[in-house]
Amino acid sequence: MTTYNDFVIRFANVNGSGSASANGMFAKALFRMGIPVATRNIFPSNIQGLPTWFEVRASEKGYLGRREGVDIMVAMNAETYEEDLASIVPGGFLLHDNSQGGDRRLNRKDINDLGIPLSKLVQSEFEDPKQRQLFKNIVYLGALSALLNIDFEIITGMVSAQYKGKDDLIQPNITAMEIGRSYAHDYMDSPLPIQARASEGVGNRILIDGNAAAALGAIYGGATICAWYPITPSTSMAEAFEQHASRLRVDPDTKRKNYAVIQAEDELAAMGIVIGAGWNGARAFTATSGPGLSLMTEFLGLAYFAEIPAVLFDIQRAGPSTGMPTRTQQADLLSAAYASHGDTRHPLLFPASPKECFDFAASSLDLADRLQTPIIVLSDLELGMNDNLSEPFTWDDERCYDRGKVLSRESLEEISEFGRYLDIDGDGIGYRTLPGTHPTKGAFFTRGTSRDEYAVYTESPEAYTANMDRLLKKWDTAKTIVPTPEIVNGDAQAGIIYFGTTAMPMDEALDRLSDDGIHLDTMRLRAFPFGEAVEAFIDQHEILFVAEQNRDAQMRTLLVNELEIDPARFISILYYGGFSISADTIHEQILAYYTDHNLPRLKEVQS
Amino acid sequence: MTYVSKPEIHHPLLKVNEIGLNRRNYEGSVSTLCAGCGHDSVSAAIVQACSELSIPPHRFLKISGIGCSSKTPSYFLGNSHGFNSVHGRMPSVATGANLANRDMYCVGVSGDGDSASIGLGQFAHIVRRKINMLYIVDNNGTYGLTKGQFSATNDLGSTSKKGAPTLYSPIDMVSIALQIGAGFVARSFSGDKRQLVPLIKAGIMHKGFAFIDVISPCVLFNNHAGSTKSYDYVREHTEHVIDADVVLPHEEITVDYEPGTSESVNMPDGSRLHLNKLSNDYDPFDRVKALSHVQEAQERGEVVTGLLYVSRDPHDCHEILDTTDIPLNALEESVLCPGAGKLADLNQSFR
Ligand SMILES: Cc1ncc(C[n+]2csc(CCOP(=O)(O)OP(=O)(O)O)c2C)c(N)n1
Ligand code: SF4
Numbered sequence: 038m039t040t041y042n043d044f045v046i047r048f049a050n051v052n053g054s055g056s057a058s059a060n061g062m063f064a065k066a067l068f069r070m071g072i073p074v075a076t077r078n079i080f081p082s083n084i085q086g087l088p089t090w091f092e093v094r095a096s097e098k099g100y101l102g103r104r105e106g107v108d109i110m111v112a113m114n115a116e117t118y119e120e121d122l123a124s125i126v127p128g129g130f131l132l133h134d135n136s137q138g139g140d141r142r143l144n145r146k147d148i149n150d151l152g153i154p155l156s157k158l159v160q161s162e163f164e165d166p167k168q169r170q171l172f173k174n175i176v177y178l179g180a181l182s183a184l185l186n187i188d189f190e191i192i193t194g195m196v197s198a199q200y201k202g203k204d205d206l207i208q209p210n211i212t213a214m215e216i217g218r219s220y221a222h223d224y225m226d227s228p229l230p231i232q233a234r235a236s237e238g239v240g241n242r243i244l245i246d247g248n249a250a251a252a253l254g255a256i257y258g259g260a261t262i263c264a265w266y267p268i269t270p271s272t273s274m275a276e277a278f279e280q281h282a283s284r285l286r287v288d289p290d291t292k293r294k295n296y297a298v299i300q301a302e303d304e305l306a307a308m309g310i311v312i313g314a315g316w317n318g319a320r321a322f323t324a325t326s327g328p329g330l331s332l333m334t335e336f337l338g339l340a341y342f343a344e345i346p347a348v349l350f351d352i353q354r355a356g357p358s359t360g361m362p363t364r365t366q367q368a369d370l371l372s373a374a375y376a377s378h379g380d381t382r383h384p385l386l387f388p389a390s391p392k393e394c395f396d397f398a399a400s401s402l403d404l405a406d407r408l409q410t411p412i413i414v415l416s417d418l419e420l421g422m423n424d425n426l427s428e429p430f431t432w433d434d435e436r437c438y439d440r441g442k443v444l445s446r447e448s449l450e451e452i453s454e455f456g457r458y459l460d461i462d463g464d465g466i467g468y469r470t471l472p473g474t475h476p477t478k479g480a481f482f483t484r485g486t487s488r489d490e491y492a493v494y495t496e497s498p499e500a501y502t503a504n505m506d507r508l509l510k511k512w513d514t515a516k517t518i519v520p521t522p523e524i525v526n527g528d529a530q531a532g533i534i535y536f537g538t539t540a541m542p543m544d545e546a547l548d549r550l551s552d553d554g555i556h557l558d559t560m561r562l563r564a565f566p567f568g569e570a571v572e573a574f575i576d577q578h579e580i581l582f583v584a585e586q587n588r589d590a591q592m593r594t595l596l597v598n599e600l601e602i603d604p605a606r607f608i609s610i611l612y613y614g615g616f617s618i619s620a621d622t623i624h625e626q627i628l629a630y631y632t633d634h635n636l637p638r639l640k641e642v643q644s
Numbered sequence: 645m646t647y648v649s650k651p652e653i654h655h656p657l658l659k660v661n662e663i664g665l666n667r668r669n670y671e672g673s674v675s676t677l678c679a680g681c682g683h684d685s686v687s688a689a690i691v692q693a694c695s696e697l698s699i700p701p702h703r704f705l706k707i708s709g710i711g712c713s714s715k716t717p718s719y720f721l722g723n724s725h726g727f728n729s730v731h732g733r734m735p736s737v738a739t740g741a742n743l744a745n746r747d748m749y750c751v752g753v754s755g756d757g758d759s760a761s762i763g764l765g766q767f768a769h770i771v772r773r774k775i776n777m778l779y780i781v782d783n784n785g786t787y788g789l790t791k792g793q794f795s796a797t798n799d800l801g802s803t804s805k806k807g808a809p810t811l812y813s814p815i816d817m818v819s820i821a822l823q824i825g826a827g828f829v830a831r832s833f834s835g836d837k838r839q840l841v842p843l844i845k846a847g848i849m850h851k852g853f854a855f856i857d858v859i860s861p862c863v864l865f866n867n868h869a870g871s872t873k874s875y876d877y878v879r880e881h882t883e884h885v886i887d888a889d890v891v892l893p894h895e896e897i898t899v900d901y902e903p904g905t906s907e908s909v910n911m912p913d914g915s916r917l918h919l920n921k922l923s924n925d926y927d928p929f930d931r932v933k934a935l936s937h938v939q940e941a942q943e944r945g946e947v948v949t950g951l952l953y954v955s956r957d958p959h960d961c962h963e964i965l966d967t968t969d970i971p972l973n974a975l976e977e978s979v980l981c982p983g984a985g986k987l988a989d990l991n992q993s994f995r
């Protein structure tokens with residue numbers, strides 16, 4: 038029986054062997070055929086020589102989370118061969134270079150052998166050793182197009198577009214692809230029973246990585262300054278910002294830049310630059326990952342107390358620099374929420390798709406200005422660095438930036454007295470002034486908390502306490518303006534709470550659970566602090582699962598701590614192995630809970 | 645109509661500058677530093693310099709790190725915004741502030757602990773980036789605010805108040821600034837107003853990064869016999885190289901210094917920097933010679949003061965980045981946001 042548009046293919050390559058572009062084209066071809074795809078780069082902290090994997094999941098149903106088990110393995114790395122072989126599902130396919138001859142399935146006779154003499158084929162066609170290496174990737178791409186029945190013209194079209202202007206590169210690439218394609222046609226059972234076919238599944242969606250999306254959102258949101266220090270997986274966000282800005286933010290007449298990007302000397306400086314810029318009225322952001330966040334915490338504290346707008350993107354990865362820096366996790370939650378010294382708390386945003394990276398990048402700049410405080414957007418490697426299917430970006434031209442409470446020269450003229458930290462509106466947010474606004478009014482000296490409401494130096498306990506209490510009031514205001522959770526409420530007894538990329542496999546997990554008679558209401562958290570809707574959802578459900586990608590159940594801690602809820606009410610669904618959480622994990626853990634606790638399932642009730 | 649005759653102006657503080665302000669308009673709140681602290685003299689020199697330059701006080705940014713020295717921006721330019729930031733990190737905050745609005749003058753004040761220890765990395769990098777600002781280090785060879793620990797600018801063997809000698813070699817901020825390529829490098833002494841005020845004026849008018857290392861004795865912890873940053877030591881071991889004065893475009897050239905040749909440099913706004921050579925073999929345009937001159941003097945236990953180096957062709961970070969003339973914080977939403985139409989094209993490019 039042939040199945041269409043439902044497979045996981047994994048390419049096992051050696052880092053630096055030039056496979057990325059061929060693999061990327063493969064995924065894009067499926068996407069252009071209208072098939073929903075998800076891509077995952079699994080790469081080492083290394084530039085050349087170590088193993089790297091690229092996984093593509095095609096799913097007509099639109100299941101885009103990670104799924105265990107590989108249907109087709111393109112095994113191009115001798116070093117990981119055995120491990121790669123083991124990951125293939127029974128009945129799956131192994132594509133490999135059989136130039137040395139022989140069936141290389143070893144003990145896996147339950148899988149199908151797709152041997153192609155890649156080295157021999159390139160050897161006879163190309164002279165240059167470098168080309169030979171590169172075109173091996175292109176040959177297997179050609180073979181796959183035949184095996185999976187991928188529209189060949191889509192791929193050749195992509196080659197022509199990719200090498201536009203470098204015509205001498207187009208022909209050899211197409212030749213290499215044709216070699217693979219004819220080999221598969223002539224010597225293999227093409228196409229396979231696993232196939233691709235044109236679909237309407239993609240609709241008008243786009244394929245983009247979360248970091249590029251966030252960078253574009255920052256442009257649309259009016260960020261003019263980006264200060265950063267290279268760290269995987271956040272680097273591509275700063276680079277994308279510069280790239281987008283060089284096209285979208287250049288003065289049409291003078292050709293000069295309406296933005297500034299500074300690659301700082303470290304993350305402390307990156308955050309300092311953002312804070313200096315925010316203090317002086319420019320929208321600024323930085324992008325980093327866990328270790329960088331650690332270095333920025335002193336500045337985050339100052340910005341919290343001195344009430345300075347700032348935006349920080351933390352593209353989370355697994356632990357320290359010698360942890361698993363190229364793997365994904367949601368494990369910076371607590372260190373971001375309470376970053377720094379003293380009583381500090383920071384609003385967090387949890388994007389779950391490139392569209393939300395775009396939206397939250399723009400709205401975080403508004404929130405930072407409105408709340409006069411750092412806003413941390415918690416993305417992760419899974420979302421940030423992989424091409425993800427996403428709703429297209431939208432922008433309302435009627436929308437106006439919310440620059441928050443900033444007094445102009447005219448309003449300074451009108452008011453009788455200015456007090457930077459006076460809570461005039463009762464929302465805990467004072468009015469600020471920007472340097473240079475007025476010759477005699479509105480200047481103030483910015484420091485932490487050793488000041489009164491007029492920004493005059495004091496170490497009085499009353500002034501300190503009053504200020505700290507006002508900051509709490511501001512926190513309450515934040516609850517009412519940060520993005521609300523996405524809730525699907527079907528009056529189930531149990532609910533599941535999750536956020537960020539844990540959303541990716543959720544639909545699939547829920548469908549599988551529902552097949553098992555377990556129906557869950559869902560709440561996808563989109564921001565911290567938690568507003569009323571979050572509390573209501575928790576109140577409404579007897580059994581509550583919290584799914585997240587860290588060991589210590591950090592979101593659960595945050596919910597327990599902030600909403601003063603009995604910890605026993607939350608059941609943790611955890612995965613922290615460094616890949617993204619799969620539907621299998623969520624499904625198995627919840628099923629096990631139901632079984633262990635003899636909880637009724639819908640099917641049983643009905644029977 | 646009644647005529648009230650204006651009171652006659654006697655006091656020099658009340659003499660008005662070209663924009664009708666007197667020195668009081670450039671002062672800040674009352675200092676809370678120790679009586680006799682060198683840092684207060686530096687603040688006073690900043691007040692005088694800014695007033696003489698006739699720049700409206702609200703056009704300045706004052707940024708500092710943490711320390712007694714870093715508190716001082718409270719004590720000058722009360723009508724300017726100031727930011728007492730994080731220990732050792734003033735350079736990054738100043739960088740962000742300057743990127744946000746290139747039209748503001750920026751004065752940064754730091755200490756030797758702030759800039760030569762915890763902030764040495766940021767100091768080096770702000771020099772490289774040529775942020776348009778005057779960066780002053782109130783150098784007292786000690787951590788005043790944490791009560792007298794050694795700082796990294798202490799000369800080897802100089803002693804603490806209790807007599808313990810410094811064990812490690814010193815960091816000379818001036819040499820570092822010269823080496824990395826600051827466009828304006830000077831050293832002065834808080835007790836030498838005649839030299840310091842013109843240097844501050846020149847530093848403010850300099851385009852790009854201007855650095856002044858001001859030896860500024862700490863009367864509490866570093867003004868004793870074994871210290872090389874005490875009032876007495878510095879007075880006895882100073883060699884003046886170059887005096888400077890800024891001559892504003894519309895001002896008569898009235899500078900008249902001691903004998904020796906003089907040179908003038910055009911400043912970006914049309915004003916001229918007037919240099920007066922006191923030491924015949926000193927060339928303030930030669931960075932490499934300046935570096936060796938400073939280091940040779942250091943070997944002899946002498947402190948060279950004055951304008952050590954000024955670039956004939958100064959640049960600043962905005963020029964390097966090629967940012968627009970309009971301050972980034974003043975760009976309109978219509979300029980910043982590419983709009984929905986453009987976004988439709990962008991979406992298409994991701995298909
Ligand atoms: C991160 C951090 N570490 C330590 C301190 C404590 N501290 C405050 S001021 C200071 C030294 C200041 O020395 P310097 O910059 O020379 O200024 P001075 O007081 O001598 O003018 C230190 C270590 C701090 N504020 N922050
Ligand atoms: S301790 Fe030293 S540096 Fe600090 S105020 Fe007193 S004299 Fe000045």
Ligand SMILES: [Mg+2]
Nearest residue numbers: 755756757786
């Ligand atoms: Mg000091």
